[in-house]
Amino acid sequence: MTIRVLVADDQSMVRAGFRMLLAGEQDIEVVAEASNGIEAVAKAARTDPAVILMDIRMPELDGLEATRRILAANDAARVLILTTFGLDEYVYEALCAGASGFVLKDDPPEQLISAVRTVAAGNALLSPAITKRVIRQFTRIPRPAPPKELSDLTERELEILRLIATGLSNAEISRTLFIGETTVKTHVTHILQKLGLRDRVQAVVLAYQAGLFGQAPGGS
Numbered sequence: 001m002t003i004r005v006l007v008a009d010d011q012s013m014v015r016a017g018f019r020m021l022l023a024g025e026q027d028i029e030v031v032a033e034a035s036n037g038i039e040a041v042a043k044a045a046r047t048d049p050a051v052i053l054m055d056i057r058m059p060e061l062d063g064l065e066a067t068r069r070i071l072a073a074n075d076a077a078r079v080l081i082l083t084t085f086g087l088d089e090y091v092y093e094a095l096c097a098g099a100s101g102f103v104l105k106d107d108p109p110e111q112l113i114s115a116v117r118t119v120a121a122g123n124a125l126l127s128p129a130i131t132k133r134v135i136r137q138f139t140r141i142p143r144p145a146p147p148k149e150l151s152d153l154t155e156r157e158l159e160i161l162r163l164i165a166t167g168l169s170n171a172e173i174s175r176t177l178f179i180g181e182t183t184v185k186t187h188v189t190h191i192l193q194k195l196g197l198r199d200r201v202q203a204v205v206l207a208y209q210a211g212l213f214g215q216a217p218g219g220s
Helices: 012-023 038-045 063-073 091-097 109-120 128-138 150-152 155-167 170-177 180-197 198-209
Strands: 003-008 026-035 051-053 077-084 099-105
Touching: 003 012, 003 038, 003 109, 003 128, 012 026, 012 109, 026 109, 038 051, 038 063, 038 099, 051 063, 051 091, 051 109, 063 155, 091 198, 099 109, 150 180, 155 170, 155 180, 155 198, 170 180, 180 198
Parallel strands: 003 026, 003 051, 051 077, 077 099
Antiparallel strands: none
């Protein structure tokens, strides 16, 4: 099945570069390009992409608001934020807007291609560095009461949610808890279903928004 991609960036050379890069992949098709957020929203509605590569800083409508509008209209879409900074100041806002991950514009080509496939498969792309940034942001804001659905989680599911919130992958959780990776995947699926979440990014956001885990990885 071909992964349909929309590239939204206000620089034509950047869009052309991504189109050329992705054109060489048999399972990926760039179905549209957008030079601003308004175009991105309109073309997402028209072409129904599975993945949107979204620059945050765009004219007329920025990538954050474009992300919100696209996902409000189609929550099956996945947005990958394009940034030139590893710890962009918009990380927190983008995650809250529903982005499924981040890629650096100067990442190696194979990493970008892998990122597209990762989020298209319904997984999130959140590096430990980004996770730590999110944690620092959440420790500075008022925390709402934890959602009542958390009480539906088993002790093991809460334990795994805690590890997800520190940025660990399924394989790392498997090694940490000495259980099979397939078992971890099953638990993660149940956690997302019980909490009504789309992906791991939303799980990280919920965990820290609710003040469940106040300590950043590494104790800082």
